[in-house]
Amino acid sequence: MAMDVGEERPLSDATAGLSSEVLAMVFAHLPTKSRVLAALTCRRWLHLLAPSFSTVSDLRIVLEESSCTPSFQVDQIGEKLQLCVSVCQCAEHLASQVSLLRALMIVVGPSLEGIVVDDCLVGPNAFVADASVHTILLHCPPTLVRFELHNVDVSQLHPWTLAQLASMDNLRELVVEQCAQRMADTHPPPLLTDIFLGKLMSASSHQLSQVRITDCPLVSDRLLNRLARHCPNLWLVDVSGCKQVTAIGVVSFCETIEERQADTLVFQANGAGVVGDHLARHLQSPYSRMSQESRWFVVSIDVEIGYPKKAARLHKQACPSKAIIVFA
Amino acid sequence: MIQLCSNDDPPVSFTVPRKAVELSKTIKTMLEDLEGFDMEQTPIPLPNVDAPTLELIVKWVEQHQDDPPPVEKPRVEDDDSDDSDADDDQEPEVVIPEWDKKFLPTDDEQKNQLFKLLNAANYLEIKPLLDIGCKYVADKISGQTVEWVRDYLNMENDYTPEEEAKLKEEIAWAEGL
Numbered sequence: 380m381a382m383d384v385g386e387e388r389p390l391s392d393a394t395a396g397l398s399s400e401v402l403a404m405v406f407a408h409l410p411t412k413s414r415v416l417a418a419l420t421c422r423r424w425l426h427l428l429a430p431s432f433s434t435v436s437d438l439r440i441v442l443e444e445s446s447c448t449p450s451f452q453v454d455q456i457g458e459k460l461q462l463c464v465s466v467c468q469c470a471e472h473l474a475s476q477v478s479l480l481r482a483l484m485i486v487v488g489p490s491l492e493g494i495v496v497d498d499c500l501v502g503p504n505a506f507v508a509d510a511s512v513h514t515i516l517l518h519c520p521p522t523l524v525r526f527e528l529h530n531v532d533v534s535q536l537h538p539w540t541l542a543q544l545a546s547m548d549n550l551r552e553l554v555v556e557q558c559a560q561r562m563a564d565t566h567p568p569p570l571l572t573d574i575f576l577g578k579l580m581s582a583s584s585h586q587l588s589q590v591r592i593t594d595c596p597l598v599s600d601r602l603l604n605r606l607a608r609h610c611p612n613l614w615l616v617d618v619s620g621c622k623q624v625t626a627i628g629v630v631s632f633c634e635t636i637e638e639r640q641a642d643t644l645v646f647q648a649n650g651a652g653v654v655g656d657h658l659a660r661h662l663q664s665p666y667s668r669m670s671q672e673s674r675w676f677v678v679s680i681d682v683e684i685g686y687p688k689k690a691a692r693l694h695k696q697a698c699p700s701k702a703i704i705v706f707a
Numbered sequence: 708m709i710q711l712c713s714n715d716d717p718p719v720s721f722t723v724p725r726k727a728v729e730l731s732k733t734i735k736t737m738l739e740d741l742e743g744f745d746m747e748q749t750p751i752p753l754p755n756v757d758a759p760t761l762e763l764i765v766k767w768v769e770q771h772q773d774d775p776p777p778v779e780k781p782r783v784e785d786d787d788s789d790d791s792d793a794d795d796d797q798e799p800e801v802v803i804p805e806w807d808k809k810f811l812p813t814d815d816e817q818k819n820q821l822f823k824l825l826n827a828a829n830y831l832e833i834k835p836l837l838d839i840g841c842k843y844v845a846d847k848i849s850g851q852t853v854e855w856v857r858d859y860l861n862m863e864n865d866y867t868p869e870e871e872a873k874l875k876e877e878i879a880w881a882e883g884l
Contacts, residue, residue: 396861397844401825404837408801408845 435487437461440480440515442507442531443499447472449479462487468500468508477510484518493525493552498532506535516543523547527554533570534561541570541579550583551612554591557620562596571595573602584609591647594620603628607635614641619649626657629705633662633669633693636701646705653707655679655691662693673697682706709738710750711761719758720750721765727772731764732832755830760823767810767836774835801842811843818859 397405436459446465454461464483466476494515498507512531519526526544533541544550555576560569576598580587587610592598598621606613608631616632618624629646636644655677661667662675669675674696681687682704694702709728712718729735738746753761803811812820825840848856 396819397822398826398829401822401829401837401841402860404829404841405844405848408842409849 434458435460435462435490436492437495438483438487438491438493438515439463439495439497440511441465441497441499442468442511444469444502444505449476466511468505468511473508473510477508477514480511480514481518484515488518489520491520491523493527494519494523495525495527495529496531498528498530500532506532509536509540512536513540513543516540519543519547521547522549524549525552525554526550527552527556528558529554529556530558532559534559536570538570538575541575544579545582548582549586550580551586552589552591553580553583553587554589555593555595556591557594569597572597573599573605577602577605580606580610586612588612588641589615589617591615591617592621593617594650596622599623600625600628600631604631607631611638612640613644614639615645615647617647618651619647621648621651624648624651624653626653626661629653629658629693629703630661630669632703633675633695636695636703637698639701642701644701644703646703648705648707651707653705655705655707658691658693658705658707680704709734709746711765712750712752713756713758713761714752714754715758718750718752719761721761723765723768724772727765727768730768730771730774730833730835732834734831753827753831756827757823759820760827763810763812763820763824764827764831764833764836767807768833770806770810771835801838803839803842807839811840813843815859819861822861 396402435453437456439461441463443465444467447467447469449464449466451465452463454463462483464480466479468476496507496512496515498505500507526547544553555571558571560571562569571592576592580590584606587606590606590610590613592602595618598618600623603616603618603624606616618628629648632639632644632646659677661669662677663670665671672695676692676694676696678692680690680692682690688706691705691707692702693705708722709725710720710722711728711734712720725738729738734751737751756764812818812824821840821844825837825844828836828840844860848859851859
């Protein structure tokens with residue numbers, strides 16, 4: 380049952396209550412929290428209240444067991460507002476909770492630039508419900524710039540739920556951080572694979588500037604090859620903890636270094652399968668195609684990030700202005 | 708003196724000092740537009756206002772006709788400390804004066820009269836009256852359950868029965884918000 384903001388219906392009997400104009404003035408005297416609540420009560424209110432949420436640009440949804448009664452927090456960041464909503468995923472509250480998310484998305488959705496889903500559930504059967512994520516993505520504007528999943532166990536998510544991301548062609552940042560999923564020969568098969576993640580990013584590949592997919596056991600060099608070829612605006616790739624990622628994945632970015640818009644690409648691969656030694660051999664071996672085209676330099680550097688951190692700076696003689704910094 | 712007529716049949720007319728009636732921006736503008744006509748002799752019909760509501764309006768403007776004109780946030784100054792809680796409300800904190808507290812029809816059986824008064828104040832553009840009225844209603848509904856608020860504001864007919872049933876369930880759950 381879709382609930383729209385809908386057209387404002389005129390009052391049949393003007394004496395039955397306050398006119399919409401006056402009601403809007405009453406709402407102006409309410410604190411934000413009461414306004415969110417009021418927006419949930421009826422369609423006409425939702426319609427009236429929508430403008431007061433038009434500056435919410437970031438929505439952060441925190442999933443936690445203790446939030447059976449949802450809580451709201453609004454933070455002002457410069458001109459923009461971040462709305463943080465904590466909800467539970469208990470089976471008995473799920474329907475109400477999804478309704479809340481739907482109402483919220485109708486109100487704040489159109490102006491959203493970024494959505495963060497942060498999973499703080501700890502129980503043994505603590506999975507984010509498909510309906511929750513489905514509702515959020517369904518009401519996302521096509522102009523969404525940032526989508527982040529943190530610690531979300533995606534085992535319960537249907538492919539078509541996340542596939543809604545594939546129609547968003549303005550994504551600049553995609554974060555899938557430490558997201559667990561059921562593995563191996565279960566049905567349905569695991570979701571976060573090279574092919575599926577690649578499809579999610581296909582529409583926005585020309586816009587993407589940051590991709591962080593960490594601790595994902597099924598992500599391999601194949602996805603990186605795809606990103607390297609299709610995403611010229613990338614300046615950050617983080618595949619830390621993805622064991623299947625090897626030096627070959629980095630080599631894909633070396634092959635396409637001239638197409639990159641940014642001068643420096645930062646490649647984070649802490650705890651992934653990238654071995655610095657292999658990387659140098661791939662780039663500098665007299666038998667590799669890369670080294671036949673141009674000479675490659677692999678320089679060990681210390682990057683100061685509060686403490687000196689070892690990294691490798693890769694650049695090629697024919698294109699000295701562009702570099703790849705690899706943390707492994 | 709200016710004559711104002713209610714929308715009743717037959718109309719009830721009130722005679723109000725011009726200074727008082729000009730607290731209504733709508734009427735003030737109209738009087739300015741009709742400068743040169745003898746407005747003292749021409750009753751002004753108010754198609755959206757009935758006699759009991761008009762009586763209240765007249766009472767209010769007569770009481771407030773000597774108020775200083777509302778400059779920027781005149782009421783906030785005396786009560787700055789109240790404003791310190793970091794609400795993202797753009798509206799300045801409105802303080803309802805004692806006389807107005809007694810004046811507003813605040814008994815629950817009079818709530819429809821209050822709503823009519825506010826709708827009329829909006830139509831007539833009497834901003835100070837509108838401000839205190841809206842503030843009163845906001846205070847009244849703030850912290851109440853959704854169901855109570857909908858009942859108070861006569862708002863229950865906005866949903867299909869199907870949606871309404873679903874909503875009931877949501878409201879029951881959201882009450883503790």
